[in-house]
Structures are given as C-alpha cells and as structure tokens.
Amino acid sequence: MNFGLHVRVGAGYDETIAYAQRLGCTSLQFFSGNPKTYRVGAIDAPALERFSNGRKAAGIATSAIHTSYLINLASEDPKISNGSLRLLTNDLRVAAAGSVPFVNTHLGSYGKRDRSEGFAQVVAALETALTDIAPGVYLVMENSAGAGQLCGGTMEELGALIRTIGHPQLAVCLDTAHSWAAGYEIDSAEGVDRFFDLVDREIGLDRVVMFHFNDTEIPLGGHKDRHWHIGEGLIGLAGFRAIAGHAGVKGKTAILETPGEEPDDVRNMDRIRSLFA
Numbered sequence: 001m002n003f004g005l006h007v008r009v010g011a012g013y014d015e016t017i018a019y020a021q022r023l024g025c026t027s028l029q030f031f032s033g034n035p036k037t038y039r040v041g042a043i044d045a046p047a048l049e050r051f052s053n054g055r056k057a058a059g060i061a062t063s064a065i066h067t068s069y070l071i072n073l074a075s076e077d078p079k080i081s082n083g084s085l086r087l088l089t090n091d092l093r094v095a096a097a098g099s100v101p102f103v104n105t106h107l108g109s110y111g112k113r114d115r116s117e118g119f120a121q122v123v124a125a126l127e128t129a130l131t132d133i134a135p136g137v138y139l140v141m142e143n144s145a146g147a148g149q150l151c152g153g154t155m156e157e158l159g160a161l162i163r164t165i166g167h168p169q170l171a172v173c174l175d176t177a178h179s180w181a182a183g184y185e186i187d188s189a190e191g192v193d194r195f196f197d198l199v200d201r202e203i204g205l206d207r208v209v210m211f212h213f214n215d216t217e218i219p220l221g222g223h224k225d226r227h228w229h230i231g232e233g234l235i236g237l238a239g240f241r242a243i244a245g246h247a248g249v250k251g252k253t254a255i256l257e258t259p260g261e262e263p264d265d266v267r268n269m270d271r272i273r274s275l276f277a
C-alpha cells in the first residue's frame with residue numbers, strides 16, 4: 001500500500017512535499033484552495049507541474065486532492081449545489097494539471113427533502129463533473145458517517161451511485177472512522193471480513209481506490225465525524241491489524257487524517273507502517 005497524510009499546503013508545494021518525504025510518505029493528500037470558500041482561483045499550471053515533478057522525485061507514488069468541506073451536491077439550494085459542482089469540476093482540472101490521480105469528495109446532505117429526489121440530483125451533478133474528466137484522474141466519493149440525511153453513508157447507496165452512473169473513472173474512498181460511526185463493526189478480524197464482503201457485494205472492491213485510515217472515539221453507529229490517533233480509539237490496533245491483513249486493501253492508497261502536529265504524525269505513520277510490515 002501507499003501511505004501518506006493529509007498535509008497543509010499553506011507554505012507552498014515544495015514544503016508540502018518535503019514534509020511528506022521526511023515522514024516517509026509514499027502518498028499525500030491536500031486541499032487545492034481554501035476549503036471554506038466557494039471561490040475558485042485560476043489554475044497555476046507551472047506550479048502544478050513543479051508539484052508533479054517534485055512529488056515523483058521525492059518517491060511519493062500517489063496523491064489526492066480533498067475537495068472543499070463546503071461541497072454539497074445534494075443541496076436543494078441551487079446556489080449551493082451549483083457552487084459545489086463548480087468547486088468539484090475545478091479540482092478535477094487542478095488534478096489533471098498536477099498529475100494527481102484522485103479527487104476525493106464528500107457528497108453532501110439531502111436536507112429535509114425526499115432521499116430519492118436528492119439522489120437523482122447527486123447523480124446528475126456527478127455525471128456533469130465526469131463529462132470532461134481527464135484521463136488518469138478519478139472522481140472519488142468518500143463514505144460519510146451517515147448522520148441525518150447525509151448522502152453516501154451506506155455501502156448500498158455508494159454502490160447504487162456507481163451502478164447508476166456507470167462511469168469507469170468514478171470510484172470510492174472508505175474512511176475507517178466514518179465507517180465505524182455509520183455502524184460498521186471493523187474492530188475485529190470477523191467484523192472486517194464481514195465489512196469487506198459487503199463492500200465487494202455492493203460496490204466492488206476494484207472500485208475502492210483509496211482509504212482514509214483514521215481511528216475514532218465515537219461509539220459504533222454514533223454518526224459523528226471525529227478522527228483520533230491510529231490504535232488509540234475504538235477501532236483500535238485489533239481493527240487496523242485486521243484491515244492490514246485483508247486482501248481488499250492490497251496495493252491501494254491510504255491517507256491518515258489524524259489530529260495533531262508533527263510528533264503525532266510521526267507516531268501515526270510509524271504505527272500504521274508497523275501494522276502493515
């Protein structure tokens with residue numbers, strides 16, 4: 001597997017790559033812009049090309065853009081849903097310019113309306129985003145913790161999106177903390193086997209290109225999105241050891257979105273690497 005961290009690009013791409021390299025990452029994830037605004041900047045093609053070359057030179061095999069937290073493709077407010085689509089489409093272009101294979105996105109919340117109506121809107125938005133996606137870039141839907149009317153909280157719903165849209169560049173990212181919060185019991189070998197059987201049946205393991213490895217202190221099925229250090233939460237070392245031993249993760253990319261500063265990042269990266277060694 002390729003392991004990495006979500007890294008801040010505040011100080012520029014060179015610093016980002018240097019940080020990831022120092023921690024022994026073979027993958028990294030970043031925000032392409034300010035994750036809290038609907039504004040999109042112009043695409044800085046030369047900077048992105050430098051990022052692409054620098055990443056490869058640093059031995060970082062894969063990378064991912066995480067789209068803005070504001071994205072809600074399921075919103076009934078057209079200002080929000082159109083703005084979300086614009087952000088997503090922009091990130092797909094940034095990814096193409098920077099040789100970033102994965103654009104990971106949350107789908108959003110249906111709000112008060114009927115789920116089938118919201119689902120149809122999400123399908124339409126994803127289809128639009130996929131119309132001019134560049135070769136080599138994947139639009140990756142991240143599973144949610146499933147609170148309230150959040151879209152993508154179940155493997156069944158993600159699978160339905162994959163099948164309804166039927167595009168080869170539409171893929172899935174499974175966040176372990178969100179999975180646990182959504183009620184999937186992945187703290188033991190039996191639970192992890194059951195989970196991956198379900199994933200394979202509903203989505204197809206080949207469509208899962210990426211994982212977010214995060215532990216969590218939220219109780220099973222608690223539907224809250226809170227990340228914690230690897231092995232120090234309720235998924236625990238037993239859960240991550242079982243995930244590490246499962247064929248479903250082989251050769252794929254995993255990003256840690258654990259809290260804290262560099263010493264925490266070092267500890268979390270060391271722990272995940274030792275589990276997979």
Ligand SMILES: [Zn+2]
Nearest residue numbers: 066105106142
């Ligand atoms: Zn996310």
Ligand SMILES: [Zn+2]
Nearest residue numbers: 177178225226
């Ligand atoms: Zn999360």
